[in-house]
């Protein structure tokens with residue numbers, strides 16, 4: 001049953017119908033669609049479009065449909081164009097002609113955006129919860145690995161010693177920002193477009209504020225033309241998801257790298273690794289590679305919708321139907337990846353001695369320069385002097401810690417500094433005790449701050 005057959009002659013071309021139909025995708029909005037209709041019919045009753053018995057029939061019919069969806073007994077027909085048509089078709093089957101009154105004053109244009117926003121109002125908190133679970137694992141790793149030292153990297157070159165805990169937490173905060181962004185998007189989704197009709201608003205005196213309250217929206221849209229075309233909330237959700245995917249991807253990339261024989265910092269648990277069909281020795285980090293790969297897909301979904309929105313004539317255009325697949329896919333990707341990472345990260349075996357061994361003496365060059373600064377030498381000069389010392393050590397095939405006091409004396413005459421204590425990861429790390437630094441006591445504070453974040457929402 002089509003919702004719009006009156007002016008048409010004959011039937012749609014079968015292939016064109018298939019292209020047009022969105023039921024395969026938007027049936028995920030079933031619950032939201034029926035709930036929206038229940039609340040809409042209450043308004044129609046209130047303003048006298050439905051008498052008591054008509055309202056009762058529609059209400060009971062919709063409740064039955066809701067149950068059918070919940071019990072997975074609802075039958076989708078090949079002729080159902082989308083979820084809105086399917087629900088109305090079924091209502092006809094259950095209560096007959098009265099079903100034809102339900103769509104009074106409403107268009108699928110305001111209906112679909114209402115359903116979609118309602119769906120996201122449920123999905124976003126679930127996603128935030130999954131991110132929170134993963135963040136919890138990062139904090140736990142940070143607590144557990146508090147005594148482990150490693151080099152930090154810039155340009156993938158050894159930089160300065162840090163605590164492994166500090167490194168773990170460096171992946172916590174981007175996710176915290178993802179949650180802030182998703183919370184903002186949630187608020188955007190809380191604006192109700194229902195009552196906007198097809199484009200110009202409805203001519204029936206429904207109380208939009210009451211509708212919004214009943215459906216759990218926080219506000220109502222102010223312009224019907226904007227309301228039926230606005231997909232900012234979907235684009236925002238895709239941006240939030242893509243950025244979250246990128247954050248997970250960056251961590252995944254490092255885990256892949258650190259689990260190589262070349263680094264040897266981490267070993268993957270067998271449960272989260274895969275083998276090769278050809279090479280018996282292989283243990284591959286597929287889970288982390290897929291996390292990295294799926295970030296690309298998330299980015300594609302965002303770019304796809306943004307390109308669709310660009311240059312659309314106002315108000316509703318059928319292009320907008322593409323929005324749901326993108327959002328559902330982005331949600332499904334993150335909801336598949338996050339729970340696996342939440343188990344895979346705690347299962348990683350770490351090799352503290354390998355991480356420590358990667359802190360070669362050159363990594364203390366900044367500490368040496370800082371020591372010279374504390375003895376009154378301007379930083380630029382100190383930087384150049386230590387640079388020279390690095391050069392000497394490289395040319396003589398020794399570590400910078402092996403330079404003799406005579407060599408230092410030649411570089412910086414008259415300076416009596418004991419450099420021997422500089423070459424300790426613990427000493428270097430302890431000096432970085434500014435808030436946000438890697439010193440143990442500030443990392444412990446950072447862990448408490450992170451734990452407090454976990455308690456919000």
Ligand code: ARG
Pocket residue numbers: 022026082108109112316318320321322
């Ligand atoms: N299936 C459509 C969508 O998802 C519903 C809105 C259809 N509106 C219309 N004027 N044909 O966008």
